[in-house]
């Protein structure tokens with residue numbers, strides 16, 4: 001099918017121009033970034049809109065790199081237009097924030113990764129999407145702008161539920177700021193999908209910091225099973241302060257499978273999801289610990 005008729009198409013080149021358009025057309029307009037979620041919805045006419053605002057030329061949204069918020073706090077600033085391909089392969093992401101490249105490299109296929117953007121993925125907030133989990137695990141700060149000014153949200157506050165975020169019709173997600181992990185920190189992400197590159201049946205992301213072989217401040221989220229990614233608080237409590245051995249990681253994976261509520265759907269039964277949680281929980285924690293050890297060398 002073809003989209004319903006679109007009467008106005010705008011392609012602003014600056015953030016200011018874009019926010020002016022959102023103020024004027026707000027409720028009638030749809031933003032398009034990579035178009036990998038929006039175009040299929042327009043084509044099947046699940047979404048109809050008289051006005052399209054194409055943000056691909058907005059320079060401010062293309063910012064990418066590490067910077068200092070103050071002398072103590074280094075962050076990775078990711079503009080909303082950063083493509084999945086960049087997140088999957090940029091040396092800075094691969095070496096220092098590997099949980100993000102772990103997630104980005106299995107999104108869809110090459111064409112989707114070339115066009116799809118982190119901003120589109122986070123605002124679309126598909127429960128089985130890959131990027132929300134690492135941004136939650138890394139305590140990302142999301143910057144949202146409108147003509148009224150800028151607001152910042154923790155990743156935990158940003159996602160409200162099934163395909164719902166705090167972003168209003170006249171607002172734009174502009175950047176995601178990721179605090180640089182402490183020395184001795186390792187992160188990892190993995191997902192199970194029915195076919196390679198498909199949305200997650202379950203996904204697990206984890207961050208651990210090692211000090212004298214003890215696990216400190218673990219952070220674990222599970223995607224693909226609930227309306228929004230779920231934090232595995234009991235598993236974090238179980239791991240906190242423990243000396244890590246393969247047996248401890250196996251027990252942690254059991255706690256993870258126990259605490260996450262899962263349901264059956266066309267992709268997998270609840271029982272199968274529990275089995276997957278144990279396997280992926282163990283593997284992701286093992287990888288995060290291995291990376292934490294490498295970071296200490």
Ligand SMILES: Cc1cc2nc3c(=O)[nH]c(=O)nc-3n(C[C@H](O)[C@H](O)[C@H](O)COP(=O)(O)OP(=O)(O)OC[C@H]3O[C@@H](n4cnc5c(N)ncnc54)[C@H](O)[C@@H]3O)c2cc1C
Nearest residue numbers: 033034035036037038108116117119120121129130173198
């Ligand atoms: C066949 C196929 C397979 C896929 N597989 C996966 C997968 O395995 N894992 C996965 O995570 N995703 C997958 N996707 C989704 C893909 O990653 C999309 O790129 C992503 O969900 C949306 O990014 P986009 O830039 O294309 O956004 P768009 O489609 O352009 O926009 C998506 C939504 O976000 C809004 N939006 C976009 N940018 C902003 C912004 N800066 N501020 C405010 N609102 C904004 C739009 O208005 C729209 O509502 C798949 C898509 C397809 C078509």
